[in-house]
Amino acid sequence: MSLDLSVDEVLSTTRSVRKRLDLDRPVPREVVLECLELALQAPTGGNAQEWRWLFVENPEKKRAIAEVYRTQQKSLLTGNFARHGDIRDGQMNAMLGSALYLNEHLHEVPVLLIPCVAGRPDGGPPNASAGFWGSLLPAAWSFMLALRSRGLGSAWTSAHLIGDGERHVADILGIPTDGWAQGGLFPIAYTKGTNFKKAMRLPAEEVSSWDSWRW
Template sequence: MTSQPLDLTLDQLLTTTRSVRKRLDLEKPVPREVIMECLELALQAPTGSNAQGWQFVFVDDPEKKKAIAEVYRTAATPYLDAPKPTYGDSRDERTPLVVDSAKYLNDHLHEVPAMFIPCLEGRPDGAPAGMSAGFWGSILPAAWSFMLALRSRGLGSAWTTLHLIGDGEKQVAEILGIPFDQYSQGGLFPIAYTKGTDFKPAKRLPAEQLSHWNSW
């Protein structure tokens, strides 16, 4: 099965791919063939020394999704209920909406058609900054490429990492049989078709406010 890509320009794809939560279609099945098609595209992402030490775990078993969602909620619920920082700019206007959206996903995570967990061989715990950056730089581009591929085909996801807090990563490794001592998990991504495909660019701080030339 080959999915039909949306009619998006490259700029539209890059500016409208973001975390989707409330607009995930929890009822519509996602064929495995479509997921694998997106993964094939993601595998073109860069990886340090071309090592390609990655493995990708997909979960569509209802009981395992439920178990993983419970691990996620252990960290997500207190985090989402805690007071959020203020910035004194336009970001403060979006905070209540973002929190509300994240709480929705927290409540419904077990209902998503599939989950995606990118893994990379090794554990960077306590590694120097350069090694840690190189490590995560060998898996996170592929995860982002996967999100772009999903978006291009009318699907959505959300980049979450809360299950990695505390013992959560190890618990999920045990649920899925991931060799915890050999592979690090880079996140937890729900996969679903989206309710509509008319996403817009998000409000961001202006580039001029965030850029530095030749010195800070």
């Protein structure tokens, strides 16, 4: 069942949801596939549609993936984060707390998603890398928007891709490592409440320029 949200509301209130994921409420496959059908309408380079969407419900596989995620994420959670001297600094503690929560509970999330795209971007020129990920990321974001419109949430995580984590997850799920790249790891669950606010962002005037670089 879709929420009564305008397009602008969906776009401005789709958050990275971690602490407010409902770990106890089952997520029907038909709802997930409904969201995916919408996401597949996104543009893809050359209309190749060389994407695959691997959903994980099996408890043991989720637990194994979560262990890889925790191992690889250690370097991120214990690292030093850049300070910007603006509103972003005030959000850092909340972001870290949210990340730690997901780190501890990832295996409890009803469904995990790993979107994959054919090929590897490694070592290619900038246009090839941009086109490669540009053939997957619009659809992945559309999927998150579709989840939000139906009272579900997710977070775009990539910690498991650090080091040899991608290979370990590929081994768990049988993903070919020589022909497919993983684009992230998405926890999927209904959210505890559906009232999400706009995030604090730098104003558009501050991050935009016209006709030439001004920073």
